[in-house]
Amino acid sequence: MKPVSSFGREGFSLVEAVAGLVLFVLMMGALTYGAASLFKFQSQPEVTYQGKIYSLAPSFGEFRRAVTFHQLFVLAMDQADSILVLGGQRSHPTLDPVGPSSALGENFSDTTLTAAAGSDAFQGYASWDQREINATQFDPYLTSSPDPADFTVLTVQGQSRITSIAQHRRYTATINGENVVLYEATLQTVDWSSGSPVLVTNPSTGATPTSSYRIYYAANEDVWQQPPGATHFWYRTDVSWDRDQEGPTRVIFADPYVLAGQDAQAQVTSVSQFAYFVPQLR
């Protein structure tokens, strides 16, 4: 049967067709707007580990937090006089060539490097040197049995003022009968603008640390071509001249929007968007 217009004629007039089209567009627009409103927030599977909530990756909410985290982290590195990376592989090419070496515990919140303040700048080129110079201060915090993905990054101004503490941790656990791998990144920045150290709080929560994000994967998905963690590279070590010249350290943070080993056979393998070559000295 052919369409019949309200005037009894066969077919639609041009006005009717246009009106129909406009009505259709309005309806579809309303539908899209409504759908967009409904999906403004994403419900993400979460687990609680050691009292903290981790979201299943990929997680856009955590990714947003990660972007904030890394903007602060990059700014802290950019304004530092030196950067210490503790943990990871090859922390010293002869004394600790394989690793993983110990990071600082997450309860480390010192704002000064006490021993280094009065030391000769020539003696503190490498993170290894700083670990030795500040041994008394660091020893109580050094982690035992560190995970290869664990590391601590301290940004320092002068030789003594810590301006940020970035921590990266990897945990394995069985939660609700499922083996999972959890990644946690926290950043505590320190404001020295008043001349005294002030721990900067998270503007959303009003508490420390300044920024953080936490994600988890099923254990069998935790397969990476470039796994999160720190790898130290070296120009030279020279015992006679006391030249511990460390090159940039490759630091890879867990990425909340990377699917890790979801498809290990795929040609495009997982690569974090948060990878850095961190120079020890600037």
Added chain:
Amino acid sequence: MSPRQKSLSGPGRDERGMASVAVLIFSIVAVLILVANFKLNYAVSVSGDAFDTFNSQMVEKNGVAQVVKESILALRETAVVNSGNSIQAEIQNRLANLGFPAGVSLTLQASANVPAHPFFPFVSPFVPAVSPLALAQPAYFSTSPRGLAGMGGLFSSLAIQGPVTDMGTLVYTFARSSTQAPGEDWTYTVNANLFSVPLTNVDFVAYGLPSSGLISAQAPSLPPGTLGSGVSALVVTSNNPATDPTAYPDLFAPAGQEQLPYQFRNAASFSWNAYEYLWNLGYQDALMNAAKAEADPGNQAVSVIDLTPPAGALYDFSRPAFDPANPGNYPCNPTIAGLSSSGFTLTVDCSAVHSQVIAIVDAEGVGTVNITGSPSSGAPFVLLIRNTAGNLGRTNVVFSGNNSCPAIFYLENANVTFAGSPQIEGALFLDPTTVAAGNVTWFGHFSFYGPASPLGTLSIAMNDDPAVKAALAGLAPRVLLVSTTATRQ
């Protein structure tokens, strides 16, 4: 029409309606999922792009900071050759050699001219129109003198070793524009912090001469006990593990010419380029001219016959000593306070020197200079012993007695010995052809040519002495250190 007939002819109106509702619901769900997925991916994409842009800005602004630093050094580095261009031209040349994404351009908007970097002997008293740069011990955190914090560890490790001159902050601004992303037009401001650092601030240097000589492939051997506590030591060697066993292949590219990582820029400025300049004729002649112009009254012997005997503090072994009884025997050497001669043997008594700079020339390699230390402190001075005889022979230089009067000793083509293991305060610069032997305890600065290390025959115990470095800083050659930081507006 019967129901039978109806079923045979197709679904009824109700059934068609239910199917339409099901299709509608399915469509709505599909649209919802597609919209949600689109929003999520779009948000991730935007966030990721924003972070990439942020990182690109960091790279771009730090690149501009490095352009400014290298342009300033091209004009004012303590090096044999400096550019005659303006700072604007130097910056522009470097910008032109940078690669940017399509549509992106950087232009220099405002700039400051780089001040002169004068140091002894190019300043008062020999060039009265030029004032010496004031020196002060820097700190990491202070307002006066300005603290070094935030200028980089590589910079401050050299600038913190002794008194330095703060030459101020120069400001450069760059306009950044993008034809493809007008929202990404902004301004970079680069603050360049300039500090003039005496070469004697670093205690122990094995230098290289990349243009006129060699650099050490590997660091010279250090006998035990050479470096005391707190002694700063500097040597820049090869990063090729094949030539320097202390180097690792981690970051070494074996193909092509060996590249020195930028981390070593300041160290190379201090231990390579400054020494090329130091042993170049330009600086050596300036010291000679300063010695000639030395106006110490003690350098002019009283003669009743010749009312204008030779003056200054330049002693030449090729000339006879001034004889007050025979004043017409010119040219001859002046009388110089603290110097006494006997044939080709000259004795420098550090306790009796009045001049700020003394030059001794041995063009034939026949002289012997005995330097006896001063038991008490006194005004610092410079002693240049210049031997241009080449293979004809080295000038013998013998240090004896402890010395507490800080002095800078420049020894060229000399054969240096130490009698009785003296303890000496001062700075000892050995040129590439000088050899040394004996035992000495040194307080202050010592530098030697790395590829021809004297440490096989010379036993030296180095000590860091801030007071000696402070005393010598005003007479020492300086190195310009530049730290640049950039911000985006």
